Structures are given as structure tokens and as C-alpha cells.
Amino acid sequence: xxxxxxxxxxxxxxxxxxxxxxxxxxxxxxxxxxxxxxxxxxxxxxxxxxxxxxxxxxxxxxxxxxxxxxxxxxxxxxxxxxxxxxxxxxxxxxxxxxxxxxxxxxxxxxxxxx
Amino acid sequence: xxxxxxxxxxxxxxxxxxxxxxxxxxxxxxxxxxxxxxxxxxxxxxxxxxxxxxxxxxxxxxxxxxxxxxxxxxxxxxxxxxxxxxxxxxxxxxxxxxxxxxxxxxxxxxxxxxxx
Numbered sequence: 548x549x550x551x552x553x554x555x556x557x558x559x560x561x562x563x564x565x566x567x568x569x570x571x572x573x574x575x576x577x578x579x580x581x582x583x584x585x586x587x588x589x590x591x592x593x594x595x596x597x598x599x600x601x602x603x604x605x606x607x608x609x610x611x612x613x614x615x616x617x618x619x620x621x622x623x624x625x626x627x628x629x630x631x632x633x634x635x636x637x638x639x640x641x642x643x644x645x646x647x648x649x650x651x652x653x654x655x656x657x658x659x660x661x
Numbered sequence: 662x663x664x665x666x667x668x669x670x671x672x673x674x675x676x677x678x679x680x681x682x683x684x685x686x687x688x689x690x691x692x693x694x695x696x697x698x699x700x701x702x703x704x705x706x707x708x709x710x711x712x713x714x715x716x717x718x719x720x721x722x723x724x725x726x727x728x729x730x731x732x733x734x735x736x737x738x739x740x741x742x743x744x745x746x747x748x749x750x751x752x753x754x755x756x757x758x759x760x761x762x763x764x765x766x767x768x769x770x771x772x773x774x775x776x777x
Contacts (some may be wrong), residue, residue: 555743580765587670587769588769589769589770590767591765605764606764638705649711650708650765652707654704655704
């Protein structure tokens with residue numbers, strides 16, 4: 548049981564390049580999330596999904612797109628990377644609509660945009 | 662709007678000292694959930710505890726204890742007899758119930774440094 552995995556672990560991009568971060572979970576969770584972590588700001592929600600085929604905007608969605616074509620995968624895309632998107636990205640999942648379910652996090656992806 | 666404030670940016674202690682991390686939250690929801698996560702230097706986020714708004718019992722788990730006080734909107738975390746392995750960033754988080762899915766609002770985190 549791998550839990551939540553993220554690919555890649557590290558990436559360096561040049562301004563204007565595009566990339567996709569992949570998140571996979573093997574816990575059959577309905578809910579999946581993408582966060583970014585910046586110094587002194589905690590984690591901020593980018594986008595989330597409440598089920599296969601659904602996505603919604605979080606707190607800081609600009610510059611990102613997401614897709615949830617399969618229940619176990621949640622992809623985060625950067626179409627034209629900017630230095631402001633340099634951050635550590637975390638994917639998380641949670642079981643269902645029960646509000647007290649904790650979110651399980653992946654190991655993170657460290658992205659640097661030059 | 663929901664807000665979580667962790668006023669302590671960094672706390673440094675010597676091993677075996679106790680350390681208390683403050684967490685103050687704001688929400689208009691009458692039912693809500695509070696969480697603590699640990700982020701060690703390796704970077705992953707580890708779930709520590711959840712507490713719902715109608716259960717104000719304090720909780721102890723080994724060297725960890727949590728003090729939930731609804732009257733002051735606080736959910737503080739104490740590490741007793743700290744160890745070097747406790748060095749990490751600790752995040753407090755709040756999940757309300759107004760939204761259909763419940764957004765998790767994180768505080769900025771408190772860095773704990775435990776020296777031998």
C-alpha cells in the first residue's frame with residue numbers, strides 16, 4: 548500500500564515552459580487536492596476534486612489546471628511556468644464526505660522556475 | 662472566512678524541555694474540525710490528531726498532548742520531554758462544514774528545533 552505518490556520529486560523549469568505533476572493514490576479515496584507550500588504561508592489549496600471527472604478551484608488556482616480522468620489520479624498542469632510558481636507542491640487525498648476525515652499527503656514535488 | 666493563526670514562527674528548546682505550540686482559529690461554523698500535522702526535515706506531512714468542535718476533552722498520546730479550548734478558540738499542542746526527533750514544522754489546520762466538501766485551512770506553521 549503506497550498511499551499517495553507524486554511524480555516527479557524535483558523539477559527545474561524555465562519561464563514559459565509547461566509541465567504536469569502526477570499524483571496517484573491507492574486508497575480508493577474520493578477526494579483529492581493539490582496544495583502549494585511557500586515559506587511562512589503554510590499550505591494553500593490550488594485545486595481539488597470530489598470525485599472522478601470533477602474538479603474545482605481552491606484558494607490560489609491562477610496559472611494551474613487540473614484533471615481527474617481516473618479516480619486514483621489527479622494531475623496538476625502548469626501551461627506557462629512563472630518564477631512565482633517556484634514552490635513545493637503537495638498532493639493529498641481523503642476518504643469521503645465525512646468532514647473529520649484527515650487528508651493523507653504525498654511526499655511533495657519541489658519545483659523551481661528560473 | 663476561516664483563519665488559523667500560529668503566532669510562533671520558531672521555537673528552540675534543549676532536549677527534555679517541554680514545548681507548547683499555540684494555535685488560534687476563526688470560523689463562523691458551529692461544527693468544525695481541527696487537525697495537527699508534523700512536517701519533519703524529510704518534507705512529508707504526517708497526520709497527528711483531529712478534534713471536532715463538540716468534543717473539548719483534552720487528549721494525550723505518549724509525549725504529545727492537546728488542549729482544546731472553544732472559549733478562546735485555541736487548540737494548543739504540547740510536546741513533553743522533547744527529543745531531537747521532534748524537530749520539525751508543525752501545522753495546525755481547520756476544516757469547517759459550510760462548504761459541501763470542507764476546505765482545510767492551514768496555519769503558517771511553527772518550526773520546532775530541539776538541540777541535544
